[in-house]
Amino acid sequence: MGISSQRLKLTSFLGVSNPIRRSHPLEPKATRSTCRGFRAVCGVSGRRAVSGLALLGAAASCANLLGVPMPVQAAMLEPDVIRYRKLDSGVKLEDVVDGEGPEAREGDLVQFNYVCRRANGYFVHSxxxxxxxESKPVTLRLDVQEMIRGLKDVIVGMKAGGKRRALISPEVGYIDESLQPVPEEFGPRRSLLSHAKEPLVFEVQLLKVL
Structure with missing residues (x-):
C-alpha cells in the first residue's frame, strides 16, 4: 500500500479525547506538554492529511521512555517530511541516533532496551x-528462531548507543508466542500478546553487542 493511500487525518489518529494522554494518567507534565505542542503546530482541526508513518514518530515522542527527542522537522515543517526507510521485510524504520562501534549483525548476541506501543499510541510494554x-534490558540473539523477525531486522546494523523507531507489521511480529521479546510478568505478557495481530511501534536502544 502506498504512502498516499495510508494518509489519515490527524484527528482520526490522535482522537478527539486524546487516547495517548488517557493511556498514561501519571505521565510527567513535560511529556503532556510535548503532545500539546505537537497538536498546536500540526492543528487538530483535521484540515491537513498526513501520513500514518509520520504520525508514528510523533506519537512515540509523546511517551518517550528511551529519551528519543521529537525531530526538529516535526516542529518546524510538515509532519510528513520526517525521513524513514522501508526494509525488505516491510518494516518501516526511522534512525534517531547512530551510536558508535561495530554494527550488530545477524546471529550476534545483543543487549537492548525497548518501548512497545500500539500504532494508535497506546502504551503496551517497556x-x-x-x-x-530503572531498566531491565533484554539480551537476545539476532536470530528469527529466537526473536520476532521485524525487531531482528530493526537491530541488525545498529551500533551501541544507537536508537531506532519502527513500525512492525504482524506478519513479521509475534507469529509464535515463543518468540521474544516478551515480558516475564503475566499481566504485561498477556497485554502484549493480545495485540500480536496488530502493527506495533517499537523504540529500540541498543546497549551492547556481546
Missing part, C-alpha cells in the same frame, strides 16, 4: 520504568 528510570 523495559524502562518511566518513574524510576
Amino acid at each position: 523495559t524502562v520504568n518511566q518513574f524510576s528510570g
Whole structure:
C-alpha cells in the first residue's frame, strides 16, 4: 500500500479525547506538554492529511521512555517530511541516533532496551520504568528462531548507543508466542500478546553487542 493511500487525518489518529494522554494518567507534565505542542503546530482541526508513518514518530515522542527527542522537522515543517526507510521485510524504520562501534549483525548476541506501543499510541510494554528510570534490558540473539523477525531486522546494523523507531507489521511480529521479546510478568505478557495481530511501534536502544 502506498504512502498516499495510508494518509489519515490527524484527528482520526490522535482522537478527539486524546487516547495517548488517557493511556498514561501519571505521565510527567513535560511529556503532556510535548503532545500539546505537537497538536498546536500540526492543528487538530483535521484540515491537513498526513501520513500514518509520520504520525508514528510523533506519537512515540509523546511517551518517550528511551529519551528519543521529537525531530526538529516535526516542529518546524510538515509532519510528513520526517525521513524513514522501508526494509525488505516491510518494516518501516526511522534512525534517531547512530551510536558508535561495530554494527550488530545477524546471529550476534545483543543487549537492548525497548518501548512497545500500539500504532494508535497506546502504551503496551517497556523495559524502562518511566518513574524510576530503572531498566531491565533484554539480551537476545539476532536470530528469527529466537526473536520476532521485524525487531531482528530493526537491530541488525545498529551500533551501541544507537536508537531506532519502527513500525512492525504482524506478519513479521509475534507469529509464535515463543518468540521474544516478551515480558516475564503475566499481566504485561498477556497485554502484549493480545495485540500480536496488530502493527506495533517499537523504540529500540541498543546497549551492547556481546
